[in-house]
Amino acid sequence: MKVSDLLEKKEFKCLNPQIGVEGVIESGYVGDLLSWVMANAGSGCAWVTIQTHVNIIAVASLLEMTCVIIPEGAEVEESALERAIIEDIPVIITNLNAYEVCKILGNAGI
């Protein structure tokens, strides 16, 4: 599944679509403790987290994640978005909760 396929669903919105959304989501990871994510998340994943500060982009970029998904309508910090544009990481927001996001990813075969 590509990021663009996920964005076709009305529940998801990309905050920085100008960077391109053709990346392929190969797996998923959920977590808010950065050291756990750092140690365990795979490259090419969609990372679901309620953290919204600039460090999530550092983590996503170092691990070569495909995108970051922020659930439950949490507001993403401006500095994080600026960094996400530089680092080429799509930041996607949704009002769904993390479980509902995973269900959609799972149903899409991820």
Added chain:
Amino acid sequence: MRYKLILDVKRGDFDAAGEASRKIKDILQQLGVSSKVIRKVSIAGYEGEMNLAIHSLGGKIILEVGEEELSLTIKDIGPGIDNLDLAMTAGWSTADDKVRQMGFGAGMGLFNMNKHADNFLITSKIGAGTKIVMKFSLE
């Protein structure tokens, strides 16, 4: 020595956080280091960088790339760690509420560094500072 780089990390600088690790990753990519090694160095480097920003009074990250291995040295000017065994224990952390809310403070950073480096050495002295030397085989 093929390459050497020294980067400063300031105390409390969360917004710059990850920049040193980012630079290191870019350089290793340019040097043609394998993505498997880059991933390990990135994980260990980021944990070290964040520890400097969160727990230390400031410090440096030194990258040295040789023919067969590379080393990452992370050293600071204090305050030092009282009990290294405790600090190395997964889950042990002195992080305050503010950084915990940002997702730090799982007490997994040093554990992760030790796990991902092929060789890990930490020394620390109260009042003087902490020094970590990690070696990664280039395969």
